[in-house]
Amino acid sequence: MAAILFLLLLASCHTILATQNQKAIVTGQINGTTADQVWPYIRDYCNLYLIFPSDNSFCTEGTDGKPGQIRFSTGKIPGTQPNSTFIFYTREILIKVDAKKRFLTYEFRENNIGVTFLRATMQVLPAKNGSTFKWTVVRAPVLGQTYEQFVQGLEGVVSGIVGLIQNLF
Numbered sequence: 039m040a041a042i043l044f045l046l047l048l049a050s051c052h053t054i055l056a057t058q059n060q061k062a063i064v065t066g067q068i069n070g071t072t073a074d075q076v077w078p079y080i081r082d083y084c085n086l087y088l089i090f091p092s093d094n095s096f097c098t099e100g101t102d103g104k105p106g107q108i109r110f111s112t113g114k115i116p117g118t119q120p121n122s123t124f125i126f127y128t129r130e131i132l133i134k135v136d137a138k139k140r141f142l143t144y145e146f147r148e149n150n151i152g153v154t155f156l157r158a159t160m161q162v163l164p165a166k167n168g169s170t171f172k173w174t175v176v177r178a179p180v181l182g183q184t185y186e187q188f189v190q191g192l193e194g195v196v197s198g199i200v201g202l203i204q205n206l207f
């Protein structure tokens with residue numbers, strides 16, 4: 039049985055590699071502010087725009103902070119042509135909130151950025167000099183974007199996030 043399974047896996051290896059989800063974990067340092075001080079801003083699911091660069095967000099359905107709550111985010115990002123901008127939107131659903139471990143998980147639903155699956159967790163952890171913001175993102179590969187471009191994009195956003203959080207204090 040195991041041998042057959044192995045052969046099947048081997049035979050479909052190319053397909054598996056092409057469609058396998060991509061996972062990235064990106065962190066950023068917030069100096070002089072504790073995880074407990076930062077958590078309320080991460081926890082504030084509907085008002086993500088306070089800490090997320092080029093984003094406008096609001097909730098459209100559900101109960102505050104309860105799984106199932108729907109958030110709508112939109113914003114401007116650089117377009118594919120020089121000096122052009124692109125208005126993106128994503129509809130997201132809150133999956134889980136853990137106040138003890140200070141994280142929340144959400145998933146993309148409809149969007150106009152070609153993402154068929156994305157599940158992300160935002161967490162804040164205590165660190166020596168303040169706290170660490172940790173973003174774990176698992177998504178289906180996006181056509182025309184390499185894994186490195188995916189991670190670079192996340193790194194850009196995280197440096198924006200920690201900067202915006204730092205400015206709140």
Ligand SMILES: *[C@@H]1O[C@H](CO)[C@@H](O)[C@H](O)[C@H]1NC(C)=O
Pocket residue numbers: 067069070167
């Ligand atoms: C610690 O935080 C301060 C600001 O509060 C910052 O100037 C300094 O660079 C930080 N040091 C480290 C090692 O992160």
Ligand SMILES: *[C@@H]1O[C@H](CO)[C@@H](O)[C@H](O)[C@H]1NC(C)=O
Pocket residue numbers: 120121
């Ligand atoms: C982009 O905008 C900048 C600043 O307005 C301008 O100097 C530059 O020529 C523009 N580039 C193109 C390709 O339009």
Ligand SMILES: *[C@@H]1O[C@H](CO)[C@@H](O)[C@H](O)[C@H]1NC(C)=O
Pocket residue numbers: 067068069200201204
């Ligand atoms: C915190 O300090 C470190 C080390 O100096 C620095 O790399 C990082 O960018 C700082 N964080 C913020 C949000 O400014």
